[in-house]
Amino acid sequence: MEELVYEQLNESVYRETMDNGLQVFLLSKPEMAKTFGIFTTNYGSIDQTFTPIGKNEEVTVPEGIAHFLEHKLFEKEDRDVFQDFTKLGASANAFTSFTKTAYLFTATSQIEKNVETLLDFVQDPYFSKESVDKEKGIIAQEIRMYDDQPDWRSFFGTIQSMYEKHPVKVDIAGTVDSIQEITKDDLYTCYETFYHPSNMVLFVAGNIKPEEMMDQIRTNQTKKEFKEIPDIQRSYPEESKAVAKAEDSITMPVTTAKAMVGVKEDVSSLKGEDLLCAELLSGMILDFYFSKSGAFYEELYQADLIDDSFQFETELDRQFGFTILGGDSRKPDELAKRLKEMLHSLKEQKISEEDFSRMKRKKIGQFMRALNSLEFIANQFTHYHTLGVDLFDVLPVIESLTTSDVDQYVEHWIKEERISVFQVKPQTNE
Structure with a gap:
């Protein structure tokens, strides 16, 4: 032992x-x-x-x-x-x-x-x-x-x-x-x-x-x-890096439409710590801009494009990866359009050293609090282990990230051919 x-x-x-x-x-x-x-x-x-x-x-x-x-x-x-x-x-x-x-x-x-x-x-x-x-x-x-x-x-x-x-x-x-x-x-x-x-x-x-x-x-x-x-x-079948459909939708008995934007992540070259870094960076960037304290969230909220149902997540694993963000909206077409514009603008949105330092402290705090949960430790340790990563190495990896890492990641992250919009539309009586 x-x-x-x-x-x-x-x-x-x-x-x-x-x-x-x-x-x-x-x-x-x-x-x-x-x-x-x-x-x-x-x-x-x-x-x-x-x-x-x-x-x-x-x-x-x-x-x-x-x-x-x-x-x-x-x-x-x-x-x-x-x-x-x-x-x-x-x-x-x-x-x-x-x-x-x-x-x-x-x-x-x-x-x-x-x-x-x-x-x-x-x-x-x-x-x-x-x-x-x-x-x-x-x-x-x-x-x-x-x-x-x-x-x-x-x-x-x-x-x-x-x-x-x-x-x-x-x-x-x-x-x-x-x-x-x-x-x-x-x-x-x-x-x-x-x-x-x-x-x-x-x-x-x-x-x-x-x-x-x-x-x-x-x-x-x-x-x-x-x-x-x-x-x-x-x-596994060969899969294009581009999305299957740029737009798609279904109808359901809902009162408010849902608009979701998906980013098809390219994980073909990501293994071990590189995969972990990509997961951390995408999560931190999305949180910085799209959490309730983020500038993009505030802009969408003030424009009456989103409500409290708005959410985002990134999942990177062996063989696949995706980022999804969106929620309920009375103006789903406009929300999807603005989300895509915001994602594309990330290359021009430079995160300052001060902001990134704050982002890292927030991420470290979230990670440390999560370590109080036995379920989190056991689940995440097992998850990362299968990907060749040690859960307890996550903290030093977060600490090692720099604004240069952010710039480099964003430069290759958002591409139009890897973005898809999906909507759940209310049924009509027509």
């Missing part, structure tokens, strides 16, 4: 790679009453085309299967795993993203048994035709529920306007039609390929004793047999 010491933050993380390849990270926080554990596989909704373990030919599985698999792992032949955690006084959950699937629990007691339960249920799949067919109806309802939510439709509609072929354009849950194609065999194929310990990370943070916890995890994994597997071969 190796101890990683971060003197600047006064933190230590204990790390060990099990014989089967599972990477384990432990963060001891004895002052905390609770403990948070998260077991993550480097597998998400975009991983639709791959070469199954033990096979030579590539396959493409139905859209939404990663999310479907997440649901099914909680159901065993004789019980529902949520009840196991409840009996141990824990709250359990799971989520699927574009690139990851994670299983987690929070508890204040019986931590060892909860960790054991987390490991055992994820590493012991049970799928039957009957249970798979039953789940299709449940997930179809979930999909229809999201299809009725304007915010969700505007978010994914913007992504779909940017991406033509890449599976990031597909709703993480899939479609009502695509999940009907999922079979028990499909689930086992995906599980056996992506749920091998060598493709997974376990992070436990909270009131734990690292040596005892690591011994327990080591013993748990030693009892199980996992064949060695080669590197997973994933495949």
Whole structure:
């Protein structure tokens, strides 16, 4: 077991790679009453085309299967795993993203048994035709529920306007039609390929004793047999750097239109710290101009183009990246036009040393406050780890950023061919 010491933050993380390849990270926080554990596989909704373990030919599985698999792992032949955690006084959950699937629990007691339960249920799949067919109806309802939510439709509609072929354009849950194609065999194929310990990370943070916890995890994994597997071969379609559609829209029963502007990010050359720097810079620049204290926000608000629903976000990951900003507007066409103009003007908007110093202090403050959350640490540490970045290196990276970095980033950031506008328009009675 190796101890990683971060003197600047006064933190230590204990790390060990099990014989089967599972990477384990432990963060001891004895002052905390609770403990948070998260077991993550480097597998998400975009991983639709791959070469199954033990096979030579590539396959493409139905859209939404990663999310479907997440649901099914909680159901065993004789019980529902949520009840196991409840009996141990824990709250359990799971989520699927574009690139990851994670299983987690929070508890204040019986931590060892909860960790054991987390490991055992994820590493012991049970799928039957009957249970798979039953789940299709449940997930179809979930999909229809999201299809009725304007915010969700505007978010994914913007992504779909940017991406033509890449599976990031597909709703993480899939479609009502695509999940009907999922079979028990499909689930086992995906599980056996992506749920091998060598493709997974376990992070436990909270009131734990690292040596005892690591011994327990080591013993748990030693009892199980996992064949060695080669590197997973994933495949993604070639995607243009330009957006698929410069403009697109749908109609829904809303009283106020939504206007969203999407920037299709070019992450093809970004790895590790470079990806982190791009994520930090885009976030800081957007916050400086478009947060409620920003000059652009004030201008849009005074022009009655936005309200409190206005938001922005950047997501950069392996294989894809996007920035989305917008919200409700009574003048959606004008809002979209002004947002595009503002983004293009960033090259001329020079941020002073004083302003950038203030931006860095704000970002550092947000990061330090977030480190008070076990959930944030465990989730983000795992996320960055899969991208080749250490969460606790984020602080020195923020401190190292300069206005020259901002100028260089902005120079190559906003290009017309990578901008898309998506609107949710009110239905008319015509």
